[in-house]
Amino acid sequence: MSIDRSNLDRLMDRAARVAARGHGLVEPGCMVGAVVATADGTVLAEDRYRRYGGPHAERTALEKAGDAARGGTLLVTLEPCDHHGKTPPCTEAVIASGVSTVVHACHDPNELAAGGTEALRRAGITVIHHPTPLTELLNAPHVHRTRTGLPWMIAKWAQTLDGRIATGSGHSKWISSTRSRRLVHRERGRVDAILTGVGTVLADDPLLTPRDLRRARRRPERVVVDDQLDTPLDAGLVTTAGDIPTTILCRMEASTSARAGEFLAAGVRVVGIDEASGLRGTLRAEAAGRRWSTMMVEGGGGLLGRLFRDGLVNRALVFSAPVLVGDESAPGPVRGLAPDSIESSIQLERLWSIERDPDRIELFRVAGGE
Ligand SMILES: NC(=O)c1ccc[n+]([C@@H]2O[C@H](COP(=O)([O-])OP(=O)(O)OC[C@H]3O[C@@H](n4cnc5c(N)ncnc54)[C@H](OP(=O)(O)O)[C@@H]3O)[C@@H](O)[C@H]2O)c1
Known part of the structure; x- marks a missing residue:
C-alpha cells in the first residue's frame, strides 16, 4: 500500500x-x-x-x-x-x-x-x-449513544455580549439575528426531540418547531421538564400536542395527579421522573422507548444547570449577539452550579466558530461529554 x-x-x-x-x-x-x-x-x-x-x-x-x-x-x-x-x-x-x-x-x-x-x-x-x-x-x-443509551444532547442558547439570555424582565425575543435563527430551525429539523424547561414555557410560550425550511429532515417531538406541572393548559406546546408529540417530565407524584389527567386529555404524554435514577435514567428510558437519538436543548439557565450538573450535555451551540443588557438581574445561560474554583467549573473546548454577521456562532465540546 x-x-x-x-x-x-x-x-x-x-x-x-x-x-x-x-x-x-x-x-x-x-x-x-x-x-x-x-x-x-x-x-x-x-x-x-x-x-x-x-x-x-x-x-x-x-x-x-x-x-x-x-x-x-x-x-x-x-x-x-x-x-x-x-x-x-x-x-x-x-x-x-x-x-x-x-x-x-x-x-x-x-x-x-x-x-x-x-x-x-x-x-x-x-x-x-x-x-x-x-x-x-x-x-x-x-x-x-451505543455506550450509554443516552441521547446525544446539544444545548443551544443565544446570549448577549455580556452573557445574558434575557433581560431582567425575562424578555429574550430576539437576541440573535434572523440569519442565526434560520440556522436554529435547520438544526431543529435534524433532531428527534427538543427539550425545554417550564421557565421558558412560562416566559416565551414557544412552539419549538422547525420552520421556514424547504424540507425538515425530522419532525422533532417536544419535551418539557416541569416538576410540578406548572405548564399552562393553553400553552402553544399543549394546544399543538395533537399534531406534534409532546411530553412533560415531572416529579413522580405529580404524574398521577388530576392535573396530569388534564394534560393527558390534551394529548400530552406525562412521564414521572424516576426518583432513583433521576433525569438521566428517565431520559435513557424515554430515549429507548421514543427513539430519541439526538436532542437539542432550548431551555433557560435552570434546565441547563440541571443538565450540566447531571453530565447530560455533549455539545453547546452558542450564538453571541452584539447587544449589551447591562442588568445584573438579567439571567445567564446556566445557573445553580456554584463551583468553588475555576478548576472544578464545567470545562468547554471550542470546536469551531463562525461569524454570521452580526452574530458569532460557536460549537463547544463539553468535557466529559465525548
Ligand atoms: N436566549 C435563549 O437562547 C433562551 C432560551 C431559552 C430560554 N431563555 C430565557 O430563559 C428564561 C427562563 O429560564 P429559567 O431558568 O427560568 O427556565 P427553564 O430553564 O426553561 O426551566 C426550568 C426552570 O423553571 C423554573 N420554574 C419551575 N417552575 C416554575 C414556575 N412555576 N414559574 C416560574 N419558573 C418556574 C425553575 O426555576 P428554579 O430552579 O428557580 O425553581 C427551573 O429551574 C426566560 O427568560 C427565557 O426567555 C432564553
Missing part, C-alpha cells in the same frame, strides 16, 4: 465530510462515509449512508467503483459490519470487491455488528485503524 499518512488523513477526512451530509437522515444509525481509492491514492468513488435502514456507505461506494476497486483501498469512517442486520454483512461486499486494503476510523461500538476487522483479515485484506480528529467528531454521537 503506497498511500502515505498525510494522504490517509486527507482521504479519511473526505469520507467524514461525505458522511456528515447524512446528519438528520441516518440516526439512530451512525453517519458513515466511504472513499474508494487506487493504491496510489487517486479517488475512484465515494458515497455515504443515506437513510436509516438503507444500504451501507462502503457497499454503494464499492459498487460505484466497480472492477477498478481491485487491488485498491477502501477508506470508511466506521469499521465494516460483519452481521446480518437491516442489510447483509458489508464484509462480504468488501471481500468480493477485490480491494487489498481497508482503512477504517472507528471500531464498531455495537457488539452485534463488530468483528469486521477479523473477517477481512481472514480473507487476506490488510486492515488499518486510522482515526482523525474529524472522524472522532463525526462518530462521537453514535459511540455515545
Whole structure:
C-alpha cells in the first residue's frame, strides 16, 4: 500500500465530510462515509449512508467503483459490519470487491455488528485503524449513544455580549439575528426531540418547531421538564400536542395527579421522573422507548444547570449577539452550579466558530461529554 499518512488523513477526512451530509437522515444509525481509492491514492468513488435502514456507505461506494476497486483501498469512517442486520454483512461486499486494503476510523461500538476487522483479515485484506480528529467528531454521537443509551444532547442558547439570555424582565425575543435563527430551525429539523424547561414555557410560550425550511429532515417531538406541572393548559406546546408529540417530565407524584389527567386529555404524554435514577435514567428510558437519538436543548439557565450538573450535555451551540443588557438581574445561560474554583467549573473546548454577521456562532465540546 503506497498511500502515505498525510494522504490517509486527507482521504479519511473526505469520507467524514461525505458522511456528515447524512446528519438528520441516518440516526439512530451512525453517519458513515466511504472513499474508494487506487493504491496510489487517486479517488475512484465515494458515497455515504443515506437513510436509516438503507444500504451501507462502503457497499454503494464499492459498487460505484466497480472492477477498478481491485487491488485498491477502501477508506470508511466506521469499521465494516460483519452481521446480518437491516442489510447483509458489508464484509462480504468488501471481500468480493477485490480491494487489498481497508482503512477504517472507528471500531464498531455495537457488539452485534463488530468483528469486521477479523473477517477481512481472514480473507487476506490488510486492515488499518486510522482515526482523525474529524472522524472522532463525526462518530462521537453514535459511540455515545451505543455506550450509554443516552441521547446525544446539544444545548443551544443565544446570549448577549455580556452573557445574558434575557433581560431582567425575562424578555429574550430576539437576541440573535434572523440569519442565526434560520440556522436554529435547520438544526431543529435534524433532531428527534427538543427539550425545554417550564421557565421558558412560562416566559416565551414557544412552539419549538422547525420552520421556514424547504424540507425538515425530522419532525422533532417536544419535551418539557416541569416538576410540578406548572405548564399552562393553553400553552402553544399543549394546544399543538395533537399534531406534534409532546411530553412533560415531572416529579413522580405529580404524574398521577388530576392535573396530569388534564394534560393527558390534551394529548400530552406525562412521564414521572424516576426518583432513583433521576433525569438521566428517565431520559435513557424515554430515549429507548421514543427513539430519541439526538436532542437539542432550548431551555433557560435552570434546565441547563440541571443538565450540566447531571453530565447530560455533549455539545453547546452558542450564538453571541452584539447587544449589551447591562442588568445584573438579567439571567445567564446556566445557573445553580456554584463551583468553588475555576478548576472544578464545567470545562468547554471550542470546536469551531463562525461569524454570521452580526452574530458569532460557536460549537463547544463539553468535557466529559465525548
Ligand atoms: N436566549 C435563549 O437562547 C433562551 C432560551 C431559552 C430560554 N431563555 C430565557 O430563559 C428564561 C427562563 O429560564 P429559567 O431558568 O427560568 O427556565 P427553564 O430553564 O426553561 O426551566 C426550568 C426552570 O423553571 C423554573 N420554574 C419551575 N417552575 C416554575 C414556575 N412555576 N414559574 C416560574 N419558573 C418556574 C425553575 O426555576 P428554579 O430552579 O428557580 O425553581 C427551573 O429551574 C426566560 O427568560 C427565557 O426567555 C432564553
